[in-house]
Amino acid sequence: MSNSELLFAQAREVMPGGVNSPVRAFGSVGGIPPFMVGAKGAYLTDADGKEYVDLVCSWGPALLGHSHPEIQSAVHAAVDHGLSFGASTPDEAKLGQLIKDRMGGVERVRMVSTGTEATMTAVRLARGYTGRELIIKFSGCYHGHLDSLLADAGSGVATLALPGSAGVTAATAAETLVLPYNDRAAVETAFAEHGENIAAIITESAPCNMGVVTPEEGFNKFLKDTTAKHGALLIVDEVLTGFRASSSGYWGLTGKIEGWNADLYTFGKVIGGGLPTAALGGRAEVMDYLAPLGPVYQAGTLSGNPVAMAAGIAQLTHATDDVYTHLTKQSDALQEAIIEAFTAEGLDHSIQRAGTLFSVAFGTSEKGVHNYADAQAQETFRYAPFFHSMLDSGIYLPPSVFEAWFVSAAHDDAAMEKIFAALPAAAKAASAAKA
Numbered sequence: 001m002s003n004s005e006l007l008f009a010q011a012r013e014v015m016p017g018g019v020n021s022p023v024r025a026f027g028s029v030g031g032i033p034p035f036m037v038g039a040k041g042a043y044l045t046d047a048d049g050k051e052y053v054d055l056v057c058s059w060g061p062a063l064l065g066h067s068h069p070e071i072q073s074a075v076h077a078a079v080d081h082g083l084s085f086g087a088s089t090p091d092e093a094k095l096g097q098l099i100k101d102r103m104g105g106v107e108r109v110r111m112v113s114t115g116t117e118a119t120m121t122a123v124r125l126a127r128g129y130t131g132r133e134l135i136i137k138f139s140g141c142y143h144g145h146l147d148s149l150l151a152d153a154g155s156g157v158a159t160l161a162l163p164g165s166a167g168v169t170a171a172t173a174a175e176t177l178v179l180p181y182n183d184r185a186a187v188e189t190a191f192a193e194h195g196e197n198i199a200a201i202i203t204e205s206a207p208c209n210m211g212v213v214t215p216e217e218g219f220n221k222f223l224k225d226t227t228a229k230h231g232a233l234l235i236v237d238e239v240l241t242g243f244r245a246s247s248s249g250y251w252g253l254t255g256k257i258e259g260w261n262a263d264l265y266t267f268g269k270v271i272g273g274g275l276p277t278a279a280l281g282g283r284a285e286v287m288d289y290l291a292p293l294g295p296v297y298q299a300g301t302l303s304g305n306p307v308a309m310a311a312g313i314a315q316l317t318h319a320t321d322d323v324y325t326h327l328t329k330q331s332d333a334l335q336e337a338i339i340e341a342f343t344a345e346g347l348d349h350s351i352q353r354a355g356t357l358f359s360v361a362f363g364t365s366e367k368g369v370h371n372y373a374d375a376q377a378q379e380t381f382r383y384a385p386f387f388h389s390m391l392d393s394g395i396y397l398p399p400s401v402f403e404a405w406f407v408s409a410a411h412d413d414a415a416m417e418k419i420f421a422a423l424p425a426a427a428k429a430a431s432a433a434k435a
């Protein structure tokens, strides 16, 4: 028995499914998840001493590579000053300012501990500010595990959603309208029918949780214009894409160019540098509805934790233009290598791309992937054999076809060569897969 097998067996005696976040259990790819004991640069080391080139990067936070020396030393220095004070600390406004500097329309920032808290607060704030109840979300967009946004079913316009999880009440689900992504007519119909009572649209800046899906040109601007016209707010969820898709998130590739800002943004992943920190930000007039200034309550014992702030400040300070240029270059190179390996096997696919983020989809070349229905219609059975072939070759991919791939500043040419070398055998395995 390998150490990971033993650890997984022990973990299952303690935690449901042996994990603290479901995707880690390898449910959709099968097999035993390697337990990790170390991470440095572009590499992970498992409990059996095997090394992997990491294409998950902690789902985004390892932007500069694992255990980056500047982040490590900032964290060590912060630890020496104390772990948590239960009072305001100087670095909270400093990290907030770094976020403000990069994003349009972020006049105020509130730190929280997880992306889920950020979107939960944004939704409550939008309701409190507008005095309205309904929220529009798009099918296939993930905004964390708050009840009202797990709602996902409901095809067609203004269909009241079914709960996306057991334990979510029908009453909660009914307050969320779930619409197909990239579908302007569906948005227009929802506002025509319910406009007076829609508090906000929440959307991923570019969806990355049904695989990567690119918003059609002008789609986010359309959402901004539509919400503005009807007195609703636009919440742009940049928890995954923020300071990752580009130096100013996916907003930097859309709103910054098209000349619009979201009313509220949510951030997470990258801004904690690997520690648990997230934030919401936006227009002062809306943000000041939060307590203690306004009537919308929100709080957090460890919000703005000094060690996490130090990590986030080091991360954003060292996430220079050169870093994003490097991420783009390595993403381009990887995309080309995937296309070459898949083409050699006659494997039908499309590569979905949003800035430096991308994912692969099988059997989708004709239509492309524009929404959740397209993503679900792909040949998902090809991913598990592809994934396991890569894993055997020492490449750690996201353990689900519906997740984005992440490179880091530490993915040098040597690491990339290891990935390229593993692709042909994995493409063969995917090609041989049977439904």
Ligand SMILES: *Cc1c(COP(=O)(O)O)cnc(C)c1O
Binding pocket: 113, 114, 115, 116, 117, 119, 142, 143, 144, 145, 204, 209, 237, 238, 239, 240, 241, 268, 269, 278
């Ligand atoms: C990861 C993610 C969240 C949730 O963040 P957690 O820190 O896991 O709670 C919310 N929105 C998006 C787009 C995400 O990718």
